[in-house]
Amino acid sequence: MMVLNRILSVITTIVVIFFATSIDANGCGTATSKGTNEFDPLDVLVIGAGWSGLAAANKLHSVHSIKHFCVLEARDAIGVRSRTKMGALVPDLPTELGSAWVWEDTIITRIFKDAGLVSNEAPSYFSYSNMGLYYEPYGGLIENESEDGMWLRQEYEAFEDYAKQYATHDVTMQQMLAWYMEDYPELDEVAKQAIKGIVCGTIHSEYGSYFRDADSEYLDGHLTPEFRINYVAVPNGGFSRALEYFAAPFADHIQVNKQVLEVDYSATNRNEVVRVSALDRSTNETMTYYTRAVVCTVSLGVLKSGDLQFTPLLPPRKEKAIKEMGMGNINKCILYWDEETKDVSWWPSDKLELQLITEEDEDSMEWTYFINDQNHNGNRKNHIMTAWIGGAKADYWETKTDAETVEHVMKNIRQMFPPPISVPEPTNYLITRWKSDPFTRGTYHYHRAGVDTYANQDILAEPVASKVFFAGEATNEGMSAPNAYESGERAVDDIMESNVLNSIFSIFPNRRPTCSRAAHRCQTDDDCCEGYTCQHRTAWGTIKRCASSLPGVWSIEAVNKGDSGVRPRTSPFRNKDY
Template sequence: SNAWADLPIDLGASWIHGTKDNPLTALAAEAKAATVATSYDSSLLHIDPAYAALGLDDPDSDWAEAQVERAMAWAEKRDKDASLKQALEAVSPAAKLSPFRRAQRDHYLAGNYEQEYAGPLDRLSAWHVDDSKEFAGDDVLFPGGYGQIATHLAKGLTIKTGHVVKLVEWDANGVSVICDNGNVFLGDRVIVTVPLGVLKSGAITFAPELPPRKAKAIDRLGMGLLNKHFLRFEKPFWPTDVDWHELVKPDPGKWSQWVSFTKAAGKPVLLGFTGADTAKAVEAMDDRAIVAEAMAAVRTMFGNSAPDPVAVQMTRWSRDPFALGSYSYNAVGSTPADRKALAAPEVGGALAFAGEACSADYPGTVHGALLSGSDAVRKLLD
């Protein structure tokens, strides 16, 4: 819409997470895509008045973090993986916490685990939830949109849109890719880069079927959900020198994490996140109801006189047939070895997989997807 012509909105990935030695940094420079940094240190914490009575004016995230570390230490001693929720209940049952402490811990878990990894606490693996590496440096956004990278990479390539793949027939002699419009593409090799959610759904048939280790990896890994809700206003009525706003409130994880685009991009836009089961519940609501809920949180943070947005854009990633979720997470019973099994090329090198779910080191990130693609090509060429 015209309201957004001056600010391309990234409905999926938006950041380069850690610019130092990150392959995306060089790619952004090649594509001449400008970036701006945001910082988790540039943040304000807001407290719902319902909590003021509990004396909750300074939630101590160090305490909450220590709780998670205790839970993980408990899980490490077991011979079988547990969910983060199960581990937390074992070391520090919610029923035994004061309302003050529970609010504090739930807020921390919603932001740092459910939204970070896009999975619910009762499905995130206590053993492997945060088994990933990071690049140093800033987190940066693209004022001109992440699409600049895809457009740059697409130069000189033949890309067929509107071809929904239904069947991949593969053997040592080559592959046929059959689409729902009847088109068939033949080749020596194929690299499958569809999201894990699509693989889980069985929307694409593989003939012969995938070997057990691959099928098991697809089954075991979790497909997460993180949704974005962009609210655009005539002008900012919130502090313009801060990137992140957090709201501690009675239903944690619902409208508790916000990014302001005024500092980074100079635009009167607030982005509210919902993740995991909360996101699933919000997806079922209509846009008007979602905006009403989101605005209740905005007014708790910035005052009741905050006007309604002039435009909104939001995602429902679990309902998108070409994604069926946002990105993968390490679910209870899965391990980084499942990601390696998913990425391993098959018979005679005819079939390989790539994408963030194939990255054991950097799952859930664009750089993980990019590196896994390079790996897949290298393996097929070998």
């Protein structure tokens, strides 16, 4: 009887493998494709379709010619924190809910340019010189070139010098500001509030950090005009469009509305593959995927929340890093005035940034920093202004209604433009709440005082059991889309170095890959799969690797070489409402 059972088990295994290997539509773990059983797993499953997840998918697809991979995204569209809502305020006008601008000369900028989403006009630069300071008791704008304006700038620059001298990783921003005010008790109340306003308004709103525990060393360099001038606004918007363009070549490997609930890398199954459980949000059914490797790109906020479970638990050092790192929060209240029906004669067309300086009270720094989006080249006809808020105050305002938020923001705008100017109610508005979003739980990480964030980023990026690999902005220095992109490519490099894709099913030795499409170390071209050649590059030291010989491959290396990697692209995600 025992012998018969073993024979039946072998026959069943062979039948399962036959059907699993013959049904391989797109390698994306649907009910009729690869990855639905442990005997024929996916090569790689990517969790999250933001910049890091899509960069990983792109490198798997375009550089390594991996066919059997899948990207699972919890939302109904790609992008995660780079999300565009078309027509939210103005018909056919993209409105950015998350990412709003890019840096020059990055992979993201190159994608925007090749997708035709960047205006040919000169870009808009953020700097102190085009910021408008509005002091409530003063009665409106303090001109930069006026005596008061020059005096305020000198006071602000004095604080910059102080911060550069005394800011450390162990001192919070809140402490730094308090020390400065204590050391200079003679400081004018207007100057105090101006410094607080600029620091809270710009740095606080840009980084979403919490003043009570944010590392003050951020202040060193981050407050200077030289640093802030590197921001380039993208007037035509369309982060989602750029992502669609980028993801088009491997769009059939992406599944949306799939919220990953658990990553089981315990290797209790026969073939030591990872089992991933996901909720199909369109049917409310739980799906199971099997894969050799996982790239986890969920936000630090999601990792902190525990909504994504790991079996077994992540190593203690990684859990500690997740706990210690700070997750920031930034929100926008985006207002639109239709010039056909609203009076816009009050509009500050020459100012890109506006900072309201109020007298000290409990809400003096709430919704006081604004960006005049109408000032961007290419957007002159749309009167749109965005109020920003970050940190604990952003958390607080997420509990308020839209009506309460707009009322407070409009009160601040009217303080900047007091009577006899009459600022009308906006035609339309849109408000974000990133901390409450279950798929982000915030915007991006920040450096907490007394915590070695750089070391924690390295720990967070470490693979676990050579099966679970991590990417995302929190695993890389910086807090931007290019940093997230780089982390996705790095995670794929880690997979290739691990050799996990060349692991052998012990009971099926004949299933070993016949070419180096995974680890991509080689001696000759014959060692490499189709589309690869055995190459040596300086960055690889003495090692030779199989690298793509195909034209038009998107990668960091291609950008560094000046190769735009332009290919005709069409996207099934087009026309989605984000």
